[in-house]
Amino acid sequence: MDGSVKVTGTPALELRSVRRVYGFGPSATTALDNVELTVPAGRFVSLIGPSGCGKSTLLRIAAGLEEPDQGGVRVHGVPPAQACAAKMIGLVPQSPALLPWLSVLRNVTLPQRINKGAARRRERIAGSIERGTSPPDMRELLVRAGLGEAMHKLPAQLSGGMQQRAAIVRAFGLRPDVLVMDEPFSALDEFTRESLQDQLLDLWDELKTTVLFVTHSVSEAVRLSDTVVVMAPSPGRIVDSIDIDLPRPRKDRLFGERRFHEYEDLVRDRLRSAWRSEAA
Amino acid sequence: MTVAEERTAPAAAGTEPPVEPSRFSLRHPKSRLAWIRPSMWAPLAVMLALLAVLWQWGAEKLPYLLPPLSKIGSSLRSDLGYYVDNALVTLGEAVAGLAMGFAAAFVLAVLTSELPLLRRAVMPIAVVFNVTPLVAIAPALVVAFGFGPLPKLVIAGLICFFPILINIATGLRSVPREVLQVYRTMDASRAELLWHVRVPTALPFLFAALRIVFPLSIVGAVVAEMSASGSSSGLGTAISVASSMNQLPVVYASILVLAVMGVLLLLVVTLVERRVLHWHDSAHD
Numbered sequence: 273m274d275g276s277v278k279v280t281g282t283p284a285l286e287l288r289s290v291r292r293v294y295g296f297g298p299s300a301t302t303a304l305d306n307v308e309l310t311v312p313a314g315r316f317v318s319l320i321g322p323s324g325c326g327k328s329t330l331l332r333i334a335a336g337l338e339e340p341d342q343g344g345v346r347v348h349g350v351p352p353a354q355a356c357a358a359k360m361i362g363l364v365p366q367s368p369a370l371l372p373w374l375s376v377l378r379n380v381t382l383p384q385r386i387n388k389g390a391a392r393r394r395e396r397i398a399g400s401i402e403r404g405t406s407p408p409d410m411r412e413l414l415v416r417a418g419l420g421e422a423m424h425k426l427p428a429q430l431s432g433g434m435q436q437r438a439a440i441v442r443a444f445g446l447r448p449d450v451l452v453m454d455e456p457f458s459a460l461d462e463f464t465r466e467s468l469q470d471q472l473l474d475l476w477d478e479l480k481t482t483v484l485f486v487t488h489s490v491s492e493a494v495r496l497s498d499t500v501v502v503m504a505p506s507p508g509r510i511v512d513s514i515d516i517d518l519p520r521p522r523k524d525r526l527f528g529e530r531r532f533h534e535y536e537d538l539v540r541d542r543l544r545s546a547w548r549s550e551a552a
Numbered sequence: 553m554t555v556a557e558e559r560t561a562p563a564a565a566g567t568e569p570p571v572e573p574s575r576f577s578l579r580h581p582k583s584r585l586a587w588i589r590p591s592m593w594a595p596l597a598v599m600l601a602l603l604a605v606l607w608q609w610g611a612e613k614l615p616y617l618l619p620p621l622s623k624i625g626s627s628l629r630s631d632l633g634y635y636v637d638n639a640l641v642t643l644g645e646a647v648a649g650l651a652m653g654f655a656a657a658f659v660l661a662v663l664t665s666e667l668p669l670l671r672r673a674v675m676p677i678a679v680v681f682n683v684t685p686l687v688a689i690a691p692a693l694v695v696a697f698g699f700g701p702l703p704k705l706v707i708a709g710l711i712c713f714f715p716i717l718i719n720i721a722t723g724l725r726s727v728p729r730e731v732l733q734v735y736r737t738m739d740a741s742r743a744e745l746l747w748h749v750r751v752p753t754a755l756p757f758l759f760a761a762l763r764i765v766f767p768l769s770i771v772g773a774v775v776a777e778m779s780a781s782g783s784s785s786g787l788g789t790a791i792s793v794a795s796s797m798n799q800l801p802v803v804y805a806s807i808l809v810l811a812v813m814g815v816l817l818l819l820v821v822t823l824v825e826r827r828v829l830h831w832h833d834s835a836h837d
Contacts, residue, residue: 332733335733335737336736336737337733337736337737353739356736356737356738356739357739359738359739361737362737363733363734363737365730365733365734366730367728367730369728369730369731369733369734371731371748371749371752372831372832373752373755373831373832382748383738385748386735386738386740386744386748387738387739387740387741387744390738390739426831428831442734446738452737
């Protein structure tokens with residue numbers, strides 16, 4: 273029941289006995305029950321599990337979008353609301369959620385004009401990433417994400433994959449301490465998804481932010497993560513935590529190798545045994 | 553959109569072959585010259601001619617109900633100043649009333665979208681007011697505000713108020729949930745969210761309301777003029793005075809001027825909408 277990994281210093285994300293129940297009385301469903309999770313700074317952690325296992329609920333709680341009914345949540349030692357106020361959390365939702373009237377460039381630079389007091393609040397929170405004085409060069413980030421040509425276009429003029437890339441750049445532009453991603457590639461076709469996974473890893477290799485990544489794809493989880501957290505439904509809970517000990521940067525060659533597939537099989541196996549204990 | 557422009561366009565396009573044809577070229581799928589094709593204008597022209605013939609036939613059979621078109625035309629031509637003056641009065645009342653109604657509706661829409669308690673208190677009343685025929689309220693407002701311009705502004709403003717309120721209030725709350733979540737994790741303030749996200753999201757709703765409300769504002773002004781029997785000017789007054797004196801050409805000429813005014817206002821809204829909402833699907837129809 274423990275998704276913890278060895279910790280030194282303040283963890284980037286910490287959930288203690290988190291419980292979340294939706295509804296009342298007999299129709300109440302326990303979305304999360306007794307969830308313990310510790311994510312050290314700089315790690316890429318995926319949450320995987322069948323629908324209804326509470327992985328998106330866990331993500332929303334970590335991002336401060338929802339409050340747990342019981343238990344405690346800390347982001348770099350402070351409550352999520354305080355982390356949001358310091359703009360330490362970057363969110364990439366399932367849909368790109370770009371503003372259709374702004375060009376791609378203006379979409380990704382808008383966060384710099386919002387909540388300008390955040391930098392000051394962030395300095396006071398120990399262990400958060402040193403961001404430097406100047407905001408990141410969003411044009412350069414867009415170019416690196418392959419959106420150099422599309423910078424001045426409106427979101428509707430881009431493909432779904434390019435829109436999602438813009439959403440990722442928008443989140444990275446915050447230089448977030450914790451990047452939370454809720455099945456960001458689930459609406460994309462397979463080729464687009466793989467190229468976006470590569471780009472995500474490229475950006476992440478450089479910025480080394482902590483990532484909490486919700487997915488329902490086993491290979492995506494293994495491919496991207498340092499740790500895969502396996503969850504099971506009714507009640508939503510963490511059943512296992514598997515460290516993926518594969519070298520980085522991870523390139524295409526690795527994904528054909530046996531050790532990669534062994535990790536995939538391991539995760540699938542754990543998911544299946546979670547199902548089986550469910551049925552019994 | 554002259555013929556000369558049409559001739560220059562293909563030449564300009566010829567220098568850079570891969571460029572899509574100019575919008576002033578007939579080959580462009582959405583060419584601005586499409587209307588010179590007979591298939592674009594002929595149906596309307598034939599329909600208008602048919603209606604004119606029917607009108608003339610009716611005018612001969614029922615001279616007490618329909619004046620001949622020639623008399624309407626000559627009334628317009630000889631008294632053009634009279635029509636323009638009265639049209640400007642009515643237009644002024646309509647637009648000023650609309651501006652007042654818009655300002656009030658916008659403020660209330662923002663307040664109700666930010667304060668759910670206020671929304672629950674105000675919106676049901678707004679809906680009831682909206683379905684109450686304004687024509688029925690107008691005489692009471694004239695009694696209350698007198699025969700000057702004020703009741704006209706109030707009535708034109710009232711008739712515009714509710715469509716704008718309901719549309720903007722809906723628009724402000726139609727921001728997709730995931731967009732709100734993204735900006736909530738940045739702890740965007742209510743004002744930032746309103747200015748950067750909610751108001752732009754509401755713009756298509758606002759323009760939908762303006763398309764309804766610009767013509768309605770004229771209705772409001774005319775109704776107010778007709779209800780205030782002592783009014784001295786405005787097309788509504790002109791119509792009630794002329795019909796009481798059985799001057800049918802003047803009545804119909806005034807109606808024609810009102811119709812033209814409505815079309816012009818709608819045209820203005822459409823042009824502004826194309827500019828402002830260039831990013832929105834509705835601008836590409």
